[in-house]
Amino acid sequence: MTRRRTIADIPTPALLVDVPAMERNIRRMAEFFAEGPCRLRPHFKAHKTPEIARRQLAAGSCSGLTCATVSEAETAAAFCDDILIANEVLGPGKAARVAALAGRTDIMVAVDSPAALQDIAAAAAQDRVEVGVLVDVNVGLPRCGVAPGEEALALARNVADTPGVRLRGVMGYEGHVVAIEERPRREASAREAMDRLLSTVRVVRDAGLPCDIVSAGGTGTYDITGRIDGVTEIQAGSYVLMDTAYARLDIPFEQAISLLGTVLSRPSPTVCVADCGHKSCTFDHGVPSVRDIVGAFVLHLSDEHALIAIPASADIAPGDRIQLWPSHIDPTINLHDVLYAVEAETVVDVWPVSARGYPETRRELR
């Protein structure tokens, strides 16, 4: 691996991780969960980078890792022995790949339909392994998940009665809550969502079924949901690097990832164009921010270019560097093959985003 000496040597566009800031984030979160009883299950989907996930696990207070896809779980299984795929697993080969992991790591998947359950159970039975299952409960986010209460109980019974899988508990992601900026409303909404999940836990346990794991939460609710009695683990991901969307919340994490670009043009005194368009930084949560230049802001991202409004007095010329702060780290990191780990101006390492994209398709080319 070539290690470049300073930020000035890095070809752009490129993502920079401020390692000391990231490590403070990791430590703060680990300290919060050190008090227990709830634990942290960091979400690997946020960064897909083993070098970061290893540090999150090493900091302690973790029950394992959360993944969004089978490929992420395959990557994480190289260094983690307790993985939850907090998502439905369906499609050709997917259940078989989960079953193949069961021999190497404690693996669980979320399930919200009999079809998905049968698929995973058949693959597990064929491999003579056991796959853990959490019943995915809709706690208010309009996406996957069965209705709380009786519908969830019916699926839990189905899981308990199916060979090859083991009912481990429930999950319910309050994704509709995590970005609410006002804390009182965020707290109230998180509690309402967890009422749905925990009432389901009671129904399942009252039926004599096991429900050891109650998995929920995100970066925006870790200190709310993570303190609700009965929730056993929090699936926070973004806290480790943060972005401008989460930075609007009153949570004690620092923005530790930025996008480095090079100015290509200054077509007018009040505009510069940099080489970091939305192929390098998504804007689904808004355009990235500029910090270093007072009064500057991103006007627009096209495929290859960032159009940036700057004061006429700004001392910026073609060839200069510019640093942008992403609004949403998950899809932005997914655009890059590597993260440049930096300490001040020094590049200390280059980390592969190993689970970027769809690693199984890369194997087709070997």
Next chain:
Amino acid sequence: MTRRRTIADIPTPALLVDVPAMERNIRRMAEFFAEGPCRLRPHFKAHKTPEIARRQLAAGSCSGLTCATVSEAETAAAFCDDILIANEVLGPGKAARVAALAGRTDIMVAVDSPAALQDIAAAAAQDRVEVGVLVDVNVGLPRCGVAPGEEALALARNVADTPGVRLRGVMGYEGHVVAIEERPRREASAREAMDRLLSTVRVVRDAGLPCDIVSAGGTGTYDITGRIDGVTEIQAGSYVLMDTAYARLDIPFEQAISLLGTVLSRPSPTVCVADCGHKSCTFDHGVPSVRDIVGAFVLHLSDEHALIAIPASADIAPGDRIQLWPSHIDPTINLHDVLYAVEAETVVDVWPVSARGYPETRRELR
């Protein structure tokens, strides 16, 4: 390379290229430019896939390829001997990499500032090669480019007087025009933009400077700009695979790329959730379309999920496949490592998106 037999075997999310439709697009465009004198310089940034670019070049009527980045040019140089980087080249190592290509292929770059010119000229002089330069003229798109006329002439003189580079002509991309749906307005705007470019050509030639190449155009204006006297080549890219944004225009190209997903959940009768969120399909030009299910449309893309409104009567269950039609191919293809080349239901090949992302960063990991 593993060749899968049918679409049913493909893991999702995945991009499918309808090869016969793509080949019809390639043939139609080649036929249009066969009449001359203007030629086609297909834009590699649209798909970054050598297997497609090779077919575009093989169809004839091409002057070479257009690229947006040095990495794309490095990938294209393996199979193309005439490459225009239709973008400013700045930042550490970039000019040196262009100079390194000059030994292998006829390479040109766009320039809109003395800083960029000096950078590329110094690298060329150091390698004792010559790099072609087009003066990038702002024809109305608020991005890069010098003002038409005297400002462009001053830069052209500077190019002509600088060792290591050779003035080849001008370029001016009418990106503000290519998506205008009404043809009369699109035509008028394209002509207005080309007036700016061609008046600059006259000024440059009147000054006794060479201006052999006049490069412009895109998929939305190929048959307007490509028939304006004096324009020598058109930088169209999207025509080869098309997307829903360009499909709104009256141009004779077929949508030849779709996103295959798997239904993960049907949480209510009127909604299904598929495994193809915006990590697999960007929505900067709008959410992707659904064709196969009457009345269905994408409500929202989150990172990993597409939330799709469906009629309550639709026969769709978890595990079923769903096909979406992207609104913008360039950034969508950039999310994938491979394209599945299909003919009807048969997978005939798996094509690497070799120039996806930032290939130079992948070399850091070797």
